[in-house]
Amino acid sequence: MAYNNIKFVNEDGIGILTISRPKALNALNTETVTELNDCVGKIEADESVKVVIITGEGAKSFVAGADIVEMSTKNPVEGRKFGKISQDTFTRIENLPQPVIAAVNGYALGGGCELACACDFRYAAENAKFGQPEVGLGITPGFGGTQRLPRVVGRGYGKEMIFRANMIDAQEAHRIGLVNKVVPQEELMDTCKKVAKEIMGNAPIAVQLAKTAINRGINCDVVTGIAYEDEVFALCFSTEDQKEGMDAFVNKRAKHFQGK
Known part of the structure; x- marks a missing residue:
């Protein structure tokens, strides 16, 4: 399957999966999620990939959410189908045999925050922003956010983020346990690769x-x-x-x- 919206490279056992729709702030549409699901399936079967890092293209956005333009015209059947393939893909990421690190390089909103929560842990650039804005758009989180976010940060913080539909910065995300570490933008990928190599040194x-x-x-x-x-x-x-x-x-x- 040829990819138009994601990139994947294997750097000596570290699989780097990049969401690459920079003009749309790496927002997730149906095509992107379908490509992501296909790529994750290949990673799952590839024993040469020891650790996975998921990030977004550019210095501004990890994943700025689901593609609102595409979602705005969906009926209930289409909305459920889009939610289901996204949920299944994120669950597949969560259950990969390889450890998965989210390198959050910018906005991680809606589906982006949900994608980050499906990873095993998260490192963030100083400019990163997190949020679940769905209720402000008349919907609920639909890619696992109502389930994974409270499990990561606790019920109170999870509910607050979802109910308020606001953004929090990287330092606040670190304080509540949403991210493990905050580093300068230019150090993010090197930091994640260093941690990946440490993991690869174990059994x-x-x-x-x-x-x-x-x-x-x-x-x-x-x-x-x-x-x-x-x-x-x-x-x-x-x-x-x-x-x-x-x-x-x-x-x-x-x-x-x-x-x-």
């Missing part, structure tokens, strides 16, 4: 299993979550990486994980 299977355990645990009671953790913990002892990591520690040597 790949263990990282994937830890991600799965966290994601499952958030959506169930703690007893069920701990029981699942017990299973993945035990599974790690069947891997060569576990033997390598512990032998390297005991013998005070460099570790060399193979993902086996």
